[in-house]
């Protein structure tokens with residue numbers, strides 16, 4: 363299959379490209395910045411004409427659209443909303459016009475609105491039936507992207523469309539100590555629960571997310587227009603979420619009782635049901651033996667209330683200024 367992957371040079375895109383190429387697909391990487399070494403073509407996808415030209419020339423069988431402003435509050439709210447929504451529409455439209463019959467687009471778990479301190483989920487784990495409730499422009503843009511995908515699914519019945527909500531993406535180098543999207547390391551995220559609490563301790567290895575992409579593209583019969591949560595099979599935490607979550611999100615006190623042992627707050631079973639995919643990697647399998655031992659030896663620090671985290675730094679690195687729920 364000839365597959366156009368946008369955002370191919372990003373922390374998720376690099377693994378998606380690697381996985382798709384490793385199973386024999388003809389992958390055409392697209393990004394506005396390929397200086398990191400990914401082989402592909404440079405296009406600024408905010409430029410509608412350039413986008414159309416590139417996809418017309420590529421004539422892909424499938425599109426995987428990952429390019430976006432990927433971090434909440436990393437640009438002005440109106441810019442995040444406008445760029446993410448219009449870029450998704452234009453890229454999908456151009457790919458369909460160029461002949462693509464499989465289209466998979468990155469959304470985000472943040473559509474579920476777990477930002478504010480009083481957030482109270484209807485139940486845990488969260489799944490695709492949990493109502494969306496965006497609380498900022500990034501999450502709202504992803505709700506619109508999911509609706510855009512569903513609209514194309516209805517209006518282009520000969521093609522298959524889906525959106526997926528990858529949990530906090532961890533590419534291979536971040537298991538070895540490279541800074542994560544928020545600037546701190548995975549070891550810091552594991553040893554200071556306040557850091558991962560803002561995303562309900564969710565995560566997914568980038569290669570596992572890449573394998574979901576491959577599984578969805580190759581699945582013989584998937585429903586069109588669906589949304590999928592794609593997360594690890596456990597939580598990014600050393601203690602059960604039934605104990606941890608209520609300390610940071612008091613509104614979860616009742617629902618979190620269901621999350622015993624290593625259970626994550628996000629249920630990825632719809633992705634498994636429809637594609638056969640399962641997340642194969644965990645922080646327990648990917649950290650080096652020394653790092654794993656140090657995390658498991660560590661005594662978790664005192665919880666810091668999410669709303670206070672920006673004013674009460676709990677580690678020596680710069681506080682992750684873009685971690686949206688510390689700003690809400």
Ligand SMILES: NC(=O)C1=CN([C@@H]2O[C@H](COP(=O)(O)OP(=O)(O)OC[C@H]3O[C@@H](n4cnc5c(N)ncnc54)[C@H](O)[C@@H]3O)[C@@H](O)[C@H]2O)C=CC1
Pocket residue numbers: 368369370371372373374375392393394395405406407408427428429430431432433449468469470471527528529530531543
């Ligand atoms: N990293 C995470 O934890 C999560 C990411 N996502 C979504 O997954 C997707 C990928 O995220 P990441 O790889 O983490 O982001 P990233 O920021 O590492 O990569 C995004 C890539 O898109 C490219 N890009 C951005 N604007 C572009 C434009 N106008 N034209 C062409 N290329 C452009 C960037 O150059 C970059 O290589 C995004 O849609 C993001 O919203 C969703 C949930 C979690």
Ligand SMILES: O=C(O)[C@H]1OC(=O)[C@H](O)[C@@H](O)[C@@H]1O
Pocket residue numbers: 432433434469470471472528529530543560561564
């Ligand atoms: O909260 C989440 O699930 C994550 O979702 C995302 O889309 C963001 O890129 C990341 O900053 C969040 O941590």
